[in-house]
Amino acid sequence: MSLDTPFRSCTDTPVLKERGQREVFCGLTGIIWLHRKMQDAFFLVVGSRTCAHLLQAAAGVMIFAEPRFGTAILEEKDLAGLADANAELDREVARLLSRRPDIRQLFLVGSCPSEVIKIDLARAAERLDGVHAPNVRVLNFSGSGIETTFTEGEDACLASMVPALPATDATELLVVGALPDVVEDQMLSLLAAMGAGPVRTLPARRSTDLPAVGPNTRFILVQPFLGATHAALIKRGATPISAPFPFGEEGSTLWFHAVAEALGLDRAKVDAVLAAPRARAQKSVAAVAETLRGKSIFFFPDSQLEIPLARFLARECGMVPVEVGTPYLHRELMAPELALLPHGPTISEGQDVELQLDRARAARADLTVCGLGLANPLEAEGLTTKWAIELVFTPVHFYEQAADLAGLFARPIRRRALLTPEAA
Numbered sequence: 001m002s003l004d005t006p007f008r009s010c011t012d013t014p015v016l017k018e019r020g021q022r023e024v025f026c027g028l029t030g031i032i033w034l035h036r037k038m039q040d041a042f043f044l045v046v047g048s049r050t051c052a053h054l055l056q057a058a059a060g061v062m063i064f065a066e067p068r069f070g071t072a073i074l075e076e077k078d079l080a081g082l083a084d085a086n087a088e089l090d091r092e093v094a095r096l097l098s099r100r101p102d103i104r105q106l107f108l109v110g111s112c113p114s115e116v117i118k119i120d121l122a123r124a125a126e127r128l129d130g131v132h133a134p135n136v137r138v139l140n141f142s143g144s145g146i147e148t149t150f151t152e153g154e155d156a157c158l159a160s161m162v163p164a165l166p167a168t169d170a171t172e173l174l175v176v177g178a179l180p181d182v183v184e185d186q187m188l189s190l191l192a193a194m195g196a197g198p199v200r201t202l203p204a205r206r207s208t209d210l211p212a213v214g215p216n217t218r219f220i221l222v223q224p225f226l227g228a229t230h231a232a233l234i235k236r237g238a239t240p241i242s243a244p245f246p247f248g249e250e251g252s253t254l255w256f257h258a259v260a261e262a263l264g265l266d267r268a269k270v271d272a273v274l275a276a277p278r279a280r281a282q283k284s285v286a287a288v289a290e291t292l293r294g295k296s297i298f299f300f301p302d303s304q305l306e307i308p309l310a311r312f313l314a315r316e317c318g319m320v321p322v323e324v325g326t327p328y329l330h331r332e333l334m335a336p337e338l339a340l341l342p343h344g345p346t347i348s349e350g351q352d353v354e355l356q357l358d359r360a361r362a363a364r365a366d367l368t369v370c371g372l373g374l375a376n377p378l379e380a381e382g383l384t385t386k387w388a389i390e391l392v393f394t395p396v397h398f399y400e401q402a403a404d405l406a407g408l409f410a411r412p413i414r415r416r417a418l419l420t421p422e423a424a
């Protein structure tokens with residue numbers, strides 16, 4: 001006998017809003033995955049040695065052949081306003097572009113130092129675009145820790161591209177958000193089999209493939225942190241498709257179904273296309289979920305992936321979210337996710353790190369997802385942690401990656417059980 005209780009979601013859960021000290025990476029971090037994706041782009045950070053070190057340290061774990069990012073380092077004399085930073089920037093850009101004719105898109109990326117000394121990079125980009133067009137398009141965005149956290153760098157980058165995209169009246173689907181090529185190819189082949197073509201992506205791998213946008217463009221996000229890009233595309237007349245994000249079997253299926261409905265595709269055909277990958281994902285996630293079932297999880301706010309991931313872990317892996325923190329809660333983008341997330345956890349937005357640490361210590365969840373800076377001290381206190389940054393550096397979207405996504409959470413729990421068998 002079972003009791004059939006109606007499902008209660010987090011749609012109406014009051015949000016705990018905190019504004020205090022934050023412990024998160026800045027938006028420069030996004031360059032690490034964007035430079036791999038956009039093969040003829042270059043990201044020139046106008047910043048300090050700290051910015052250069054952050055990029056090198058973060059990129060040090062990645063393998064890449066030709067560097068597609070660099071830092072124009074502001075020296076002390078620039079910071080003191082003694083040098084004409086604009087003239088130096090023009091010289092550096094000219095030198096870079098003459099050495100690297102493969103560069104077709106150049107992003108001037110703002111940082112804390114460039115903002116503090118108020119270098120107008122929007123102006124600089126406009127000026128340099130005039131000089132180097134049509135061979136190179138020069139754009140700018142900010143990755144500064146004053147303005148952005150972690151994944152907001154990608155949002156700022158893509159939003160900077162939208163006004164410069166060509167116009168079209170064509171009826172096209174645009175998928176928005178950087179995915180590893182192999183994952184993007186899986187998604188595109190399923191969309192093609194469903195009959196969703198033509199499909200374009202932003203960012204494109206090369207500038208020659210940049211999508212056009214207009215009143216007949218329907219677009220859908222694959223990353224939850226693209227609020228500014230979402231707004232910029234609407235401003236260009238494109239229509240958003242609202243859906244949960246494609247994490248796990250359920251999220252991926254609802255995402256494809258939303259596309260199918262928006263484009264008026266034949267549902268029976270869509271379900272036939274999705275049947276085999278769905279079955280594979282269900283089976284592979286179920287195997288990993290054995291480690292996760294019944295375990296509690298606490299999310300610090302890092303990437304804006306937290307709410308969709310909590311939904312996946314709760315519904316497909318049987319985990320129990322205690323607190324789900326997000327740096328910023330975009331009500332419209334998160335509505336489909338909150339409607340699926342089972343009622344129970346505290347939903348928090350922003351951060352006051354000391355207060356949140358107190359809550360995490362009191363909760364002593366089986367797994368705490370947080371940034372690198374918090375993980376070590378919490379591990380030392382006997383908590384099991386997962387680094388949030390791995391969630392954006394690992395292919396985790398759509399069916400074939402669903403078990404890997406669950407595995408990212410299962411590994412630290414298994415490791416802890418091996419180290420402290422009495423606690424398992």
Ligand code: SF4
Nearest residue numbers: 026051111112144145
């Ligand atoms: Fe640090 Fe700011 Fe540079 Fe980011 S942009 S590395 S927060 S100085």
